[in-house]
Amino acid sequence: MKTTIITLMAFLIMGQTAFAAIVCSSDRMQKDLVISKSSIAFQEHKDSSDSRSIASSNLLGVRTKKTAKGFNKIVFFEGQKHTIHVEDINSFTDVDDYITIRSQKGHEIIYPLSCLNS
Secondary structure, three states, rough: HHHHHHHHHHHHHHHHHOOOEEEEEEEOOOOOEOOOOOOOOEEEOOOOOOOOOOOOOOOOOOEEEEEEEEEEEEEEEOOOOEEEEEOOOOOOOOOEEEEEEEEOOOOEEEOOEEEEOO
16 A cells, blocks of 8 residues: 555656756747746747846646647737647657747748757
């Protein structure tokens, strides 16, 4: 009984720490994305010339769909639907990782993402 409880607690602790924050950016966007297990934060580019810009707050209400090796996260920000796709969390690539931004009128744009574990 004790080993079962200890094993269960070990799995819970490992599950909590398995998803470290991921920082993604795109050359075409003016914002960086900080993706955690249950939230996404949009921040101004670190290279931005306006050093007084304020990062947006963490956006809660993020929907997450796990894929075989990665995930899709959907969040609404500034009246637009943002879908973040990371193909493989162990091997980031600009070809397979992207963000789709869809306006309320249905216009859609896709940007490649460069992601790193933080």
